[in-house]
Amino acid sequence: xxxxxxxxxxxxxxxxxxxxxxxxxxxxxxxxxxxxxxxxxxxxxxxxxxxxxxxxxxxxxxxxxxxxxxxxxxxxxxxxxxxxxxxxxxxxxxxxxxxxxxxxxxxxxxxxxxxxxxxxxxxxxxxxxxxxxxxxxxxxxxxxxxxxxxxxxxxxxxxxxxxxxxxxxxxxxxxxxxxxxxxxxxxxxxxxxxxxxxxxxxxxxxxxxxxxxxxxxxxxxxxxxxxxxx
Amino acid sequence: xxxxxxxxxxxxxxxxxxxxxxxxxxxxxxxxxxxxxxxxxxxxxxxxxxxxxxxxxxxxxxxxxxxxxxxxxxxxxxxxxxxxxxxxxxxxxxxxxxxxxxxxxxxxxxxxxxxxxxxxxxxxxxxxxxxxxxxxxxxxxxxxxxxxxxxxxxxxxxxxxxxxxxxxxxxxxxxxxxxxxxxxxxxxxxxxxxxxxxxxxxxxxxxxxxxxxxxxxxxxxxxxxxxxxx
Amino acid sequence: xxxxxxxxxxxxxxxxxxxxxxxxxxxxxxxxxxxxxxxxxxxxxxxxxxxxxxxxxxxxxxxxxxxxxxxxxxxxxxxxxxxxxxxxxxxxxxxxxxxxxxxxxxxxxxxxxxxxxxxxxxxxxxxxxxxxxxxxxxxxxxxxxxxxxxxxxxxxxxxxxxxxxxxxxxxxxxxxxxxxxxxxxxxxxxxxxxxxxxxxxxxxxxxxxxxxxxxxxxxxxxxxxxxxxx
Amino acid sequence: xxxxxxxxxxxxxxxxxxxxxxxxxxxxxxxxxxxxxxxxxxxxxxxxxxxxxxxxxxxxxxxxxxxxxxxxxxxxxxxxxxxxxxxxxxxxxxxxxxxxxxxxxxxxxxxxxxxxxxxxxxxxxxxxxxxxxxxxxxxxxxxxxxxxxxxxxxxxxxxxxxxxxxxxxxxxxxxxxxxxxxxxxxxxxxxxxxxxxxxxxxxxxxxxxxxxxxxxxxxxxxxxxxxxxx
Numbered sequence: 001x002x003x004x005x006x007x008x009x010x011x012x013x014x015x016x017x018x019x020x021x022x023x024x025x026x027x028x029x030x031x032x033x034x035x036x037x038x039x040x041x042x043x044x045x046x047x048x049x050x051x052x053x054x055x056x057x058x059x060x061x062x063x064x065x066x067x068x069x070x071x072x073x074x075x076x077x078x079x080x081x082x083x084x085x086x087x088x089x090x091x092x093x094x095x096x097x098x099x100x101x102x103x104x105x106x107x108x109x110x111x112x113x114x115x116x117x118x119x120x121x122x123x124x125x126x127x128x129x130x131x132x133x134x135x136x137x138x139x140x141x142x143x144x145x146x147x148x149x150x151x152x153x154x155x156x157x158x159x160x161x162x163x164x165x166x167x168x169x170x171x172x173x174x175x176x177x178x179x180x181x182x183x184x185x186x187x188x189x190x191x192x193x194x195x196x197x198x199x200x201x202x203x204x205x206x207x208x209x210x211x212x213x214x215x216x217x218x219x220x221x222x223x224x225x226x227x228x229x230x
Numbered sequence: 231x232x233x234x235x236x237x238x239x240x241x242x243x244x245x246x247x248x249x250x251x252x253x254x255x256x257x258x259x260x261x262x263x264x265x266x267x268x269x270x271x272x273x274x275x276x277x278x279x280x281x282x283x284x285x286x287x288x289x290x291x292x293x294x295x296x297x298x299x300x301x302x303x304x305x306x307x308x309x310x311x312x313x314x315x316x317x318x319x320x321x322x323x324x325x326x327x328x329x330x331x332x333x334x335x336x337x338x339x340x341x342x343x344x345x346x347x348x349x350x351x352x353x354x355x356x357x358x359x360x361x362x363x364x365x366x367x368x369x370x371x372x373x374x375x376x377x378x379x380x381x382x383x384x385x386x387x388x389x390x391x392x393x394x395x396x397x398x399x400x401x402x403x404x405x406x407x408x409x410x411x412x413x414x415x416x417x418x419x420x421x422x423x424x425x426x427x428x429x430x431x432x433x434x435x436x437x438x439x440x441x442x443x444x445x446x447x448x449x450x451x452x453x454x455x456x457x458x459x460x
Numbered sequence: 461x462x463x464x465x466x467x468x469x470x471x472x473x474x475x476x477x478x479x480x481x482x483x484x485x486x487x488x489x490x491x492x493x494x495x496x497x498x499x500x501x502x503x504x505x506x507x508x509x510x511x512x513x514x515x516x517x518x519x520x521x522x523x524x525x526x527x528x529x530x531x532x533x534x535x536x537x538x539x540x541x542x543x544x545x546x547x548x549x550x551x552x553x554x555x556x557x558x559x560x561x562x563x564x565x566x567x568x569x570x571x572x573x574x575x576x577x578x579x580x581x582x583x584x585x586x587x588x589x590x591x592x593x594x595x596x597x598x599x600x601x602x603x604x605x606x607x608x609x610x611x612x613x614x615x616x617x618x619x620x621x622x623x624x625x626x627x628x629x630x631x632x633x634x635x636x637x638x639x640x641x642x643x644x645x646x647x648x649x650x651x652x653x654x655x656x657x658x659x660x661x662x663x664x665x666x667x668x669x670x671x672x673x674x675x676x677x678x679x680x681x682x683x684x685x686x687x688x689x690x
Numbered sequence: 691x692x693x694x695x696x697x698x699x700x701x702x703x704x705x706x707x708x709x710x711x712x713x714x715x716x717x718x719x720x721x722x723x724x725x726x727x728x729x730x731x732x733x734x735x736x737x738x739x740x741x742x743x744x745x746x747x748x749x750x751x752x753x754x755x756x757x758x759x760x761x762x763x764x765x766x767x768x769x770x771x772x773x774x775x776x777x778x779x780x781x782x783x784x785x786x787x788x789x790x791x792x793x794x795x796x797x798x799x800x801x802x803x804x805x806x807x808x809x810x811x812x813x814x815x816x817x818x819x820x821x822x823x824x825x826x827x828x829x830x831x832x833x834x835x836x837x838x839x840x841x842x843x844x845x846x847x848x849x850x851x852x853x854x855x856x857x858x859x860x861x862x863x864x865x866x867x868x869x870x871x872x873x874x875x876x877x878x879x880x881x882x883x884x885x886x887x888x889x890x891x892x893x894x895x896x897x898x899x900x901x902x903x904x905x906x907x908x909x910x911x912x913x914x915x916x917x918x919x920x
Contacts, residue, residue: 029357052373054911063373065365088371090364097358101365104356108349108375113907114422114900115341119334121900122409122418127259128323128330135295135331141318143282143293144681145338147377152910153903160906167917168901170908177644179352184637188352189658189665191425191881192344198649199421202892203901205649210804210811211858211893213843216850217803218860220842221604221744227857284681343677344670351670374911382680383673390676397687398671400678407874414867419888419895421651428879432662433671435879440574440581441628441663443613446620447573448630450612451514451834457627489817512833523833525825548831550824557818561825564816568809568835574882575801579794582869582878587719588757588783588790595755595791601778603742603753605798607837639812648812651889652804655881 008035017043020072022079024049028178029096029103032067036095045072046095049080050102061085065105067098100182107179107193110172112149114196120153124162133157170200238265247273250302252309254279258408259326259333262297266325275302276325279310280332291315295335297328330412337409337423340402342379344426350383354392363387400430468495477503480532482539484509488638489556489563492527496555505532506555509540510562521545525565527558560642567639567653570632572609574656580613584622593617630660698725707733710762712769714739718868719786719793722757726785735762736785739770740792751775755795757788790872797869797883800862802839804886810843814852823847860890 004027011021021039023032027048036046047068053060064084066073073080073091080089092101123130136154140146156163176197183190202208207229218224234257241251251269253262257278266276277298283290294314296303303310303321310319322331353360366384370376386393406427413420432438437459448454464487471481481499483492487508496506507528513520524544526533533540533551540549552561583590596614600606616623636657643650662668667689678684694717701711711729713722717738726736737758743750754774756763763770763781770779782791813820826844830836846853866887873880892898897919908914 052369052375054374055913056911057372061372063369063371063376065368085372088368088373090368092360092365092368093358097360100356100358101353101360104349104353105369105373105375107352108345111345111348111422112342112375112377113904115338115345115426116907117900117903118341118413118418118420118423119338119409120903121898122337122413122416122420123331123334124899125418126330126334126412126416128327130322130327130331134320135322138295138318138320138322139282139293139335141293142287142291142315143318143335144284144379145282145335145342145377146293147342147375147379149374149377149907149911152907156903156906156910163899163902163906165919166902166905167919168897168899168903168905169917170901170904171914179349180644181641182356183348183352184640184657186352186356187661187664188348188355188668188670189661190348190352191429191655191658192341192422193348194654194658195421195425195651195885196345197644198651198654199901200904201647201649203904204647207858208648208811209814209853209858210648210807211860211889212853212856213807213810213846213858214803214860214890214893215856215858216846216853217806217839217842220846221746221839223745224861227859229855229857285683286681343674346677347670347673350673351668354669379677379681382677386673386676386680393669393672393676395689396672396675397689398667398669398673398675399687400671400674401684410874411871414870414887417891417894418898418900419891421885421888424884424888425655425881427874428881428884429671430674431877431879433674434877437628438581438878439584439623439628440577440878441630441659442623442626443577443580443616444573444630444660444663445626445628446616446623447576447609447612450616451516451609453515454631457629459625459627512829512835514834517832521832523829523831523836525828545832548828548833550828552820552825552828553818557820560816560818561813561820564809564813565829565833565835567812568805571805571808571882572802572835572837575798575805575886578801578873578878578880578883579798579869582797582873582876582880583791583794585878586790586794586872586876588787590782590787590791594780595782598755598778598780598782599742599753599795601753602747602751602775603778603795604744604839605742605795605802605837606753607802607835607839609834609837639809642816643808643812646812646816648808648815650808650812651885652801652882653808655885656805659881 012039012042012044015044020045020047020076022047022049022076024051026102026173026175027099029100032096032099045069047072047076048096048098050098050105052102052105061088063088065098065101066091067093067096067100069094103175103178106175110176110196111192112147114199116150116153133161168203170203172197172200242269242272242274245274250275250277250306252277252279252306254281256332256403256405257329259330262326262329275299277302277306278326278328280328280335282332282335291318293318295328295331296321297323297326297330299324333405333408333412336405340406340426341422342377344429346380346383363391398433400433402427402430472499472502472504475504480505480507480536482507482509482536484511486562486633486635487559489560492556492559505529507532507536508556508558510558510565512562512565521548523548525558525561526551527553527556527560529554563635563638563642566635567650570636570656571652572607574659576610576613593621628663630663632657632660702729702732702734705734710735710737710766712737712739712766714741716792716863716865717789719790722786722789735759737762737766738786738788740788740795742792742795751778753778755788755791756781757783757786757790759784793865793868793872796865800866800886801882802837804889806840806843823851858893860893862887862890
């Protein structure tokens, strides 16, 4: 963030009235709104372009959700139409709206990933010996849960069917947190998106204090045995 | 369930050794296992075929996940290959495995639907006036969250952009509950799938006792005002 | 908030170096830290006192968790010891720490209330006709779940055993939201505290968009009937 | 379970008409109902006594929630009144009701414990260096969250303030699972009780498949680095 802030500050000193800055990263929409307002005092325009498609976008085009003044976005449309796949570009609203929509997009992405992860873990560790990679591939042919994320899952499982040497350490890059914060701000319940975020947090913890406390409480009231660290 | 049970009982009296019953519905896999075992004593085979694709399957073919004896499934393969789209058929394991995989498929489906529902509610009621139908359509072009369910969402929102006259009353048809029960049985945490199921339960409640009790407790300790029923 | 801000601004103009402001409300700890720092430039001290005990505190004394400079808190201790019940006062840390601890206290409170609410709803609507008020009273005698909140619950149910004319409309007053935001900030998973907050949000919604969308999706893929608004 | 089943079978062969078996353990209420019905054909009575209070019950008396025929329970009341603390005994309903109420009691217990655990973890790992043991003790004096579980927490933290050598490995003994299953059966949403159960499941997992799959998916679409097992 600090880098985006300083870059925009530097740029704004170099640009002329009528110029436009496009932020194509994953900026918090509150920062977009603030920057757009500040730049407008110098008659510099600001456009925020949320981008989705991952590393595959290079080849297949990026889905683009764009926020900014209508006429400015209109003028820049040829850029976006070139980068995006057919019908994969939309101006969704004023400054910040592009990153706002992208933020929620990522929140949904966390939720979808977690839905697959839970189901596949149950298949992997459940009542039948199942070839979960074959099932991921199967479901992409006609099932209700087919999706691009499931195609990638099938691909990952084809490469390494048990993901045996992988560590279940899952980063989060900010947009999921912002989505939950916005839900809290607007009093919109987001149980699934939040559970997905918390699973990532938990994946990075080692022997968290809360779980140690649960063990200690059970020991206190019930005399249940506790395990000591090795 | 009772109907499936009585139908299989009736059928088993009419069939000869070597015949096969295919259950193409959404049966609990424990029932499959029990029935397969019982039928085998008469040398009747039992195959459970989980089916996905909804009403669209009629035109596009159904994704089929099949459980049963390997040689029996092999013999019946031409049926499944005719019904399924290309690569959309797989024998996943022994009796019950087909419905087991379908059960978890539906659990995942609930989770994906809920992930979209939460994100779209936040976009609908959030910080910007957004055309959520246009965004659903947009995301199907190159974004990470593109899926068949999102295509259907775009279709629904194109028909009725605010779903204004719809009641948010959401049924569940059993497989989601069984998925959670199996997770509990196997001690596999399923936070997202369970939250999705609970959202459906809550959508069918009117003024639930638990929430009345929360209001009563707040009133007791804090003197916070309560609302009376109209 | 605005009122606290303007009051402190007004006060700070009237006070002399060495004076102390005590904020005994439910302020966000980030505001405490900012205000304490600003006041210190004028040599005015700032103490934040989190208070718990509800309307009963008037009679029984308030539990007080206090943040601020150690020597300043020491000097004011007679005030706190007078207001608090025996052993019910503690200086927990520097400026903001009092409200920080109180914030998390309230997060826990939401979680405990929700735990009771869920269990009592299940008893109320479950497999047996139960006198839930009598059970609340019972559990306060020797059970593991006895607590002051459960005493209040028993009291509320003694007054109105089915809470029949109450609306399950549950407000939240800010600290629960801040607790979840702090959890997100620190990457500490808070599934129960967050679910409790979301239940309150949901209790205030009428026919939310997300649930309408779930119904619409089920209709799209499965032809499942939807309900129209009356 | 198997042991209770065989013991009751053995006992039922030794008892005479009019005798009563009391099951004072943690039996699934469905088993109680089945056993009571079977024993009644021999005119043997069955009473299920849910017990709460932990190892402290020996000294302080056990809270007892009892199910069975009204007149049979009445006859046995002196036993229960002797074991329970004052007002700590109640016949809550017919056969199974005692263990049903105890089952939900334990579900609530999980939720309360988890509420504390989350809040204390946030205090332990949050924005201020806090003495969480002192805060646990403090809150038991006048705060809204005071409870017997919090007294035990204060005791555990007084013995070992960081629980540093403890492993956060948390068992569950069945009643929590049954509570969630009953909620699913009755379509009563139990987000907090379920999240508490899942936290225990997760505490016993090492590098779960679902989290490995999340890491693999992120790698697939975004090229995000994964960690390999050491």
